[in-house]
Amino acid sequence: xxxxxxxxxxxxxDFACVTLRALCESNAGVVGVVTQPDKPKGRGYTLMxxxxxxxxxxxxxxxxxPTTLKAGTExxxxxxxxxxxxxxxxxxxxxxxxxxxxxxLDYPRxxxxxxxxxxxxxxxxxxxxxxxxxDGCSETGITTMLxxxxxxxxxxxxxxxxxxxxxxxxxxxxDRMAEVGAVLxxxxxxxxxxxxxxxxxxxxALATYxxxxxxxxxxxxxxxxAGEVHNxxxxxxxxxxxxxxxxxxxxxxxxxxxxxxxxxxxxVPGEILSLDSTGEGRVEIACxxxxxxxxxxxxxxxxxMSAADFIRGRRVxxxxxxx
RNA sequence: CGCGGGGUAGAGCAGUUCGGUAGCUCGUCGGGCUCAUAACCCGGAGGUCGUGAGGUUCAAAUCCCACCCCCGCAA
Numbered sequence: 001x002x003x004x005x006x007x008x009x010x011x012x013x014d015f016a017c018v019t020l021r022a023l024c025e026s027n028a029g030v031v032g033v034v035t036q037p038d039k040p041k042g043r044g045y046t047l048m049x050x051x052x053x054x055x056x057x058x059x060x061x062x063x064x065x066p067t068t069l070k071a072g073t074e075x076x077x078x079x080x081x082x083x084x085x086x087x088x089x090x091x092x093x094x095x096x097x098x099x100x101x102x103x104x105l106d107y108p109r110x111x112x113x114x115x116x117x118x119x120x121x122x123x124x125x126x127x128x129x130x131x132x133x134x135d136g137c138s139e140t141g142i143t144t145m146l147x148x149x150x151x152x153x154x155x156x157x158x159x160x161x162x163x164x165x166x167x168x169x170x171x172x173x174x175d176r177m178a179e180v181g182a183v184l185x186x187x188x189x190x191x192x193x194x195x196x197x198x199x200x201x202x203x204x205a206l207a208t209y210x211x212x213x214x215x216x217x218x219x220x221x222x223x224x225x226a227g228e229v230h231n232x233x234x235x236x237x238x239x240x241x242x243x244x245x246x247x248x249x250x251x252x253x254x255x256x257x258x259x260x261x262x263x264x265x266x267x268v269p270g271e272i273l274s275l276d277s278t279g280e281g282r283v284e285i286a287c288x289x290x291x292x293x294x295x296x297x298x299x300x301x302x303x304x305m306s307a308a309d310f311i312r313g314r315r316v317x318x319x320x321x322x323x
Numbered sequence: 324c325g326c327g328g329g330g331u332a333g334a335g336c337a338g339u340u341c342g343g344u345a346g347c348u349c350g351u352c353g354g355g356c357u358c359a360u361a362a363c364c365c366g367g368a369g370g371u372c373g374u375g376a377g378g379u380u381c382a383a384a385u386c387c388c389a390c391c392c393c394c395g396c397a398a
Contacts, residue, residue: 043325044324045398277349300327302328308349312335314335
C-alpha cells in the first residue's frame with residue numbers, strides 16, 4: 001500500500017474490527033479511530049467499550065468517541081477540530097453507527113470509503129446481511145463505495161459476491177463477510193490511491209432497503225411456509241434470535257433448524273408433530289406448508305441446549321401448539 | 324443499585340408451597356431378546372443437593388442468613 005497515506009477509521013462492532021485489523025496489519029497509516037461512546041450493556045448495566053475501541057487501544061491508536069458529530073454541538077465542534085488536526089487523506093467507515101455530516105464527508109482528499117454488507121443498490125441500510133438471509137437469497141456480498149449524503153447511495157468502487165448456503169446463519173455470513181470486507185477494503189484503498197478504480201453510480205431504481213431488525217421481526221410465524229420460517233430462524237441466529245410462545249406463555253428461542261418437509265399443508269400451524277431425542281435430537285414443528293426441525297433451542301430463563309436435552313427436560317409434547 | 328429465572332448423578336429436569344428413605348427422561352457399564360436395531364427386557368455403577376466444619380431443628384435439597392457462579396429480558 002502507499003507510503004504515507006493518513007487514514008482515519010470509523011467503526012464500532014466486531015464486523016468493523018476485522019477491517020481495522022487488516023488495515024493496521026497492512027501498515028497503512030491509521031492516524032486515529034472514531035467509535036461510539038461506551039454504553040451500558042448486559043446484566044447490571046456495566047459500561048462496555050465497543051470492540052473497535054478495545055482493539056484500537058491494544059494497538060496504541062488514538063480513540064475518539066464523540067456523542068455526536070453534528071456541527072454546532074460541543075462534541076461535534078470538538079470533532080471538527082480533531083479532524084483538522086488528524087488531517088486524514090481518507091476516511092474508512094465500517095458499521096460506525098452514526099450519520100456523517102457533510103463537513104466530514106467533504107474533508108478527506110480521497111473521500112470517505114464505506115464497506116457495506118450487500119451488493120448495492122440492493123439492501124441499503126442497517127441490517128443487510130440478516131435481511132438477505134431472511135429473504136432466502138442464495139448470495140449476497142460486500143460493496144465498497146464512496147460515501148454520499150444519502151443512505152448508502154454513494155458511487156460503488158468494488159464488489160464481491162458471497163454465497164449463502166441453505167443452512168448458513170447470520171453468524172456464518174457475518175464472519176465470512178467481515179473477512180471479505182477487510183480484503184475488499186484493502187484492494188479498494190489501493191486502487192483509489194493508484195487511480196485505477198472508476199466509481200460507478202448506483203441505479204436508484206433498483207434500490208431496496210434492509211430495515212433494522214426490530215422486536216416484531218423476531219416472532220416466528222408458523223402460518224408461513226417452512227422455508228420462510230427456517231430462513232427467519234437462521235437470519236436471526238445467534239443474535240438476536242427468533243422465538244415462539246409455548247403453551248403456558250413461556251417463550252422458546254430457536255437457534256438452529258432444518259426444513260423437514262416443504263410441501264405438506266398443515267391444518268394447525270405451530271403444532272408439534274414429532275419428537276426425536278436420539279443423538280442431538282429434533283422437534284418437528286408444523287408450518288402452514290411443510291414443517292421444520294428445531295435442532296437447538298433456548299427456553300426462557302435457561303441456557304441454550306440441543307433438541308434432545310430440551311425433550312428430556314419434558315418441556316414439550318407432541319400435540320403442543322407453538323406460536 | 325434496571326427486571327427476572329436458575330445451581331439436585333455425565334446431560335436435561337422433578338422434588339422446596341406444608342422439613343422426614345434421592346426421583347424422572349436419557350446417557351453409561353454388564354447381561355438378555357432379535358436376522359437386526361438408535362427398538363424392547365433385566366441388572367449395576369454414579370449425587371459433598373453451588374459455597375459456608377453458617378443459623379433454626381430430633382431431623383434440612385426443603386426454612387433463615389451471607390457469599391460465589393450461570394442464564395433469560397431489557398439496553
